[in-house]
Amino acid sequence: MxxxxxxxxxxxxxxxxxxxxxxxxxxxxxxxxxxxxxxxxISGVGAQPGVISGEATVTLASGATRDSFVLxxxxxxxxxxxxxxxxxxxGGNLALHGDFPRASDLPFVSGLSGVTTPRRVWAVAVSGSxxxxxxxxxxxxxxxxxxxxxxxxxxxxNRATIHQASRIEIPxxxxxxxxxxxxxxxxxxxxxxxxxxxxxxxxFLDVNDGGEFFWFADDLGDxxxxxxxxxxxxxxxxxxxxxxxxxxxxxxxx
Numbered sequence: 001m002x003x004x005x006x007x008x009x010x011x012x013x014x015x016x017x018x019x020x021x022x023x024x025x026x027x028x029x030x031x032x033x034x035x036x037x038x039x040x041x042i043s044g045v046g047a048q049p050g051v052i053s054g055e056a057t058v059t060l061a062s063g064a065t066r067d068s069f070v071l072x073x074x075x076x077x078x079x080x081x082x083x084x085x086x087x088x089x090x091g092g093n094l095a096l097h098g099d100f101p102r103a104s105d106l107p108f109v110s111g112l113s114g115v116t117t118p119r120r121v122w123a124v125a126v127s128g129s130x131x132x133x134x135x136x137x138x139x140x141x142x143x144x145x146x147x148x149x150x151x152x153x154x155x156x157x158n159r160a161t162i163h164q165a166s167r168i169e170i171p172x173x174x175x176x177x178x179x180x181x182x183x184x185x186x187x188x189x190x191x192x193x194x195x196x197x198x199x200x201x202x203x204f205l206d207v208n209d210g211g212e213f214f215w216f217a218d219d220l221g222d223x224x225x226x227x228x229x230x231x232x233x234x235x236x237x238x239x240x241x242x243x244x245x246x247x248x249x250x251x252x253x254x
Contacts, residue, residue, distance in 0.1 A: 001221050002152050003189070006070050006109060006144035007214035009207045014060040019053070027056045030124075030141050033213040035073040035225060035251070038137035041080075041126050052080075052135060053127040058143070059089070063118025066143040069098055070109050070215045072225050076136035077102040080128030084112060084143070086119035095119070107223065109215060111146075140225070142215065147204050149189075150197040152219055158188035162249070184250040185226075187218055193244045198235070201244060205233060213251055225251045 010033060018027035020042040029039045041054035069084050084098040097112040122143055126136065162184040169175050193201070208214065208228065216226035229249050236243035 001217070001219050003149045003219050004217045005147040005204060005214055006068050006142065006216075007147065007204055007208055007212070008066070008142055008144050010212045012061075012207075014058045016056060016058050018056040030056050030138055031058070033140065035139045038075065038139045040135045040137045050129045050131060051127075052130055053125065055123055055125040056141075057121060057123040060120045060122070063120050065115045065118050066112060066122065066145065067115055068109060068111055068144045068146045069100070069124070070107075070142040070144050071138065072107050072141065072215060073139035074102075074105050074107075074137065074141075075139075076130070076134045077105050077126070077138075079103075079130075080126055080136055083125045083127075084123070085125070086115075086122045089120050107215075109217070109223070112143075144215065145207075147200050149191065150193060151191075156190075157219065158190075160186040160188075162186055184252060185218065185222060185224060186247070186249045188247045189219075189245065191244050191246070193242045195240045195242065198242055198244070201246070216248055216250075218248070227251055 010031060013031050016028045016031055020039065021027050025038075025040050027039060029037045039054075039056070041052050069082075071082070080102050082098075082100045082102060083096060084100075085094060085096045087094040095114055097114055098110055100108070100110060124141060124143075126138070128136070130136070167175050205228070213225055213227050215223065217223045226248050228247060230247050234243070234245045
């Protein structure tokens with residue numbers, strides 16, 4: 001498969017607000033890049049018992065387009081619908097860009113429609129009903145820009161797994177070992193890239209300055225929340241043909 005990156009700049013995201021902005025469960029958590037802090041969808045909306053709805057809105061300083069929606073982590077969302085839309089600051093020109101009924105809590109990525117015009121206000125609304133046993137929540141979601149690699153890596157990929165475990169040596173006895181989480185992916189790509197395709201990677205690295213997290217679909221079809229852990233990137237220029245290296249590492253979700 002051709003690897004794909006879905007990214008945005010957290011620092012330039014804009015002002016987040018929504019229907020669940022109290023101190024305990026701030027809406028800003030849906031953009032803090034931390035999969036461990038949930039944003040519970042507010043309950044008790046409407047006259048019908050069990051109806052739940054919530055909305056997270058981002059107001060940008062200037063207009064922008066987003067071509068993809070990513071739900072990286074959520075819970076209790078089966079039976080609920082997620083909608084993505086945009087409008088002017090005054091609320092006019094409302095446009096729906098995606099309607100996603102959920103049948104599970106699995107992460108998903110979907111393209112957005114009708115996003116050619118830059119808009120300042122973007123919103124994600126979640127609605128549905130529950131038996132009252134649980135309130136659905138979202139730990140991380142993203143209005144993203146999609147970057148497709150120009151082709152599959154032609155050169156061998158350096159793959160590694162990071163074992164999340166701790167080992168404490170006990171003098172005179174067996175060491176104490178405990179696991180901290182699942183094994184994490186790490187892939188190191190070496191790619192031949194023509195100059196015309198290089199600007200996409202340069203934009204990604206510039207926007208992602210500081211190592212912000214992003215959603216990554218690797219060449220084996222695995223998808224996960226990830227980061228670029230290195231600060232230096234090599235662009236080996238051979239008369240307009242570049243050997244580009246990119247190290248991508250999965251981010252723990254617990």
